[in-house]
Amino acid sequence: MQIQDLPYFDPGTPDARxxxxxxxxxxRNQLGGQFKALAWGLLHFVAVSGLPFCVGLAIQAVVDRSGTRLAVTGGLMVLCGAGIALGDTMLHRTAVTNWITAAARVQQLLARKTAQLGSALTRRVSAGEVVAVSTGDVEKIGWFVEAVSRFAAAALTVVLVCAGLVVYQPALGVIVAVGVPVLALAVLPLLPRxxxxADFQREKAGRATELASDTVAGLRVLRGIGGEELFLDRYRRASQEVRRAAVRSARMWSLISAIQVLLPGLLMIAVVWHGVHLARDGRISVGELVTVYSAVMLLTYPLRHFEEIAMAYSFSRPSAGRAARVLSLERAMDSDGTRSAQVPGGDLYDPTTGLLAPAGRLTAVVCGDPDAAGLLAERLGGHPSEEGTSVLLGGVPLDELPLDCARTAVLVQDKDPVLLSGSLRELLDVPASGCVTAEAALSAAQCGDVLDALAQGSLDAEDPMDARITERGRSLSGGQRQRLALARSLITDPEVLVLDEPTSAVDSHTEARIADGVRSLRTGRTTVVFTSSPLLLDHADRVVLVHEGEVAAVGVHRELVHSEPRYRAVVTRETDEEAALSGVSEAVLEADDVVLDGVLEEIEETA
Structure with missing residues (x-):
């Protein structure tokens, strides 16, 4: 796999256990790149390790006054230099390719999982963790995958050099062969700590990232209530905790690095001290002593990769764990689907609450608990209940439909919809049936003043559709953002449209016009609106009261206001005392009616 071939056509199915x-x-999924890096790494490291043997042979040739051997040794050194240059260049190229391709694969997997889960992702995993996985964790995972092949090449080189020294000069080679494994394994007791x-540092960093994400997302609200400094102080404290954790982690890694420098130095001293005595006794030649000394000195280069692989694994293991945790999340409905990819028609029914939204009708749902209303809206969008019960559309469970088909059939607009940055034309460029134009949707959502505001605020856009919208629509008011989001939902023209409090941030006059516009535009389509606004409820064909997780009453708004006290309490916001007074007043009126009827009957009999 080459960088130019990215993205992957299919990143595969990960083992996220x-x-x-x-x-x-x-x-395993990039063995080709791993073997390439291993081959180029072996060429590079073996060429580096071959220089000491060339130097030893050259010195011995000078001592023996052999010009032929000196020339041959010079040619070998040229070959080693060429191998070092070529191996280092290609190793770096291949290693970077492995790093980027591994990171790209993880990013594609995360993007695919995000698309599958949708809004359910941030309800299962914190926003800070999602940010950490998709940014820093991806790089750490790619680093370890790339470092494995270089470590393997370094380990094989160390084995080859130690074996070569034992054969070349057994008296000193044995010392090196015993000492090098000790050097490589000496830091193992320090790695768990x-x-x-490092894990503690990343945990603190993840909390700080999550706090920063929440603070930025709610900065406008925080400024309005004067809580900006409070959250900034919290972030400062969290940042200082991350700094202190990073310093403690760096101290341990610096100790490991110091040991990796100290122990090879001690081994080199031991080799030189013993080698000098052997040379004095005439048991080894000067060239052999220089060869072994140079080999031990250059072995510190591949040995550094032992420390790197330990550090890479230490940092990537928790990162991979977080990525695997996100990738192991499953969509509530079957991603493949067991039904044909055909959007079913018919009534929308929730077995958990008993809610029925007839096909082609506007159904309003009144629920006194906003959180329960949000969960019910999600369930209507295809997320099964805790018991695993799925919503039925035309008698077909939504979790048996393929993902694309289910999303085409039912669209849920959250209570707090997100507007992406870009032009208004790009915002409204969403998958749609083509039956609803942008002009019709904007008109039904009463976005005329929004278009005027965008046109006035844009200096270079003659058409309001080309006006730019800032990130999350922060330049617009809450009501303007809400109406643009409603227009975007109306353009899609799904079989079933579920709206959760779509007019909570607009005034009553605009709300009445929106109710009429949505009813007209969605004629013949199934629409479910979660609201407690009398203006919207009065336009609904059918009003359903959901109380304590079950359907408590069904009717039309004007009937339920008079006949259902629980409905009236939610819609009119009346207190218990007001409800009691209202009951007394109705009783008095009924008594007056009885008395009046009796008087009228007496008058008629007398007459």
């Missing part, structure tokens, strides 16, 4: 399993899966400190 655990972080190590996910890393192993990533490595370093890993724990």
């Amino acid at each position: 655990s972080g190590p399993r996910f890393l192993w899966w990533l490595g 370093a890993t724990r400190r």
Whole structure:
């Protein structure tokens, strides 16, 4: 796989059972790149390690006054230099390719999972963790996948050099062959503590990221209530905790690095001290002593990759664990679907509450608990209840439909919809049936003043549709954002449209016109509106009261206001005392009616 071939046509199905399993899966899926990096790494490291032997042979040739051997040694050194240059260049190229392709695969997997889960993702995983996984964690995972091949090349080189020294000069080679594994394994006792400190640092960093994300998202509200400084102080404290955790982690890794420098130095001293005595006794030549000394000195280069792989695994393991946790999340409905990819028609029915939205009608749902209303709206959009019960559309469970078909059939507009940055034309460029134009949707959502405001605020856009909308629509008021989001939902023209409090931020006059516009535009389509606004309820064909998780009453607005006290309490916001007074007043009026009827009857009999 080359960088120019990205993105992957199919990133594959990851093994998300655990972080190590996910890393192993990533490595298996780019074996070609791993073997390339291993081959170029071996060329590079072996060429570097071959220089000491060339230097030893050259010195011995000078001592023996052999010009032929000196020339041959010079040619070998040229070959080693060429191998070093070529191997280093291609190793770096291949390693970067492995890093980027592994990171790109993880990003594609995360993007695909985000598209599958939709708004359910941030309800299962915190926003800060999602940000951490999709940014820093991706780089750490790619780093480990890339470092594995370089570590393998370094380990094989160390084995080859130690074996070569034992054969070349057994008296000193044995010392090197015993000492090098000790150098490589000496830091193992420190790795668990370093890993724990690194994990603690990342945990603190994740909390700080989540706090920053929440603060930025609610900055406008925080400024309005004067809570900006409070949250900034919290972030400062969280940032300082991250700094202190990072310092503690860096201290441990610096200790590991110091040991990696100290122990090879001690090994080199031991080799030189023993080699000098052997040379004095005439048991080894000067060239052999220089060869072994140079080999031990250059072995510190591949040995550094032992420390790197330990650090890479320490940092990537929790990152891979977080990525695997996100990738293991399953959509509430079957992603493949067991039904044909055909949008069913008919009534929308929720078995959990007993809510029925007849096909082609405007159904308003009144629920005293906003959280319960939000959960019910999500369930109507295809997320089963805790018991696993799915909503039925035309008698077909939504979780048996393919993902694309289910999303085409039912569209749920959240209570707080998000507007992406870009022009208004781009905002309204969404998958749609083509039966509803942008002009009709904007008119039904009463966006005329929004278009005027966008045209006045844009200096270079002659057409309001080309006016730019800032990130999340922050330049617009809450009511303007809400109406643009409603227009975007109306353009899609789904079989079933579920709106959760679509007019909570607009005035009553605009709300009345929106109710009339939505009713007219959605004629013949199934529409479910969660609201407690009398203006919207009065335009509904059918009003359903959901109380304590069950349908408590069904009718039209004007009937339910008089006949259902629980409905009246939610819609009119009357208190218990007001309800009691209202009951007394109705009783008095009924008594007066009885008395009046009796008087009229007496008058008629007398007459």
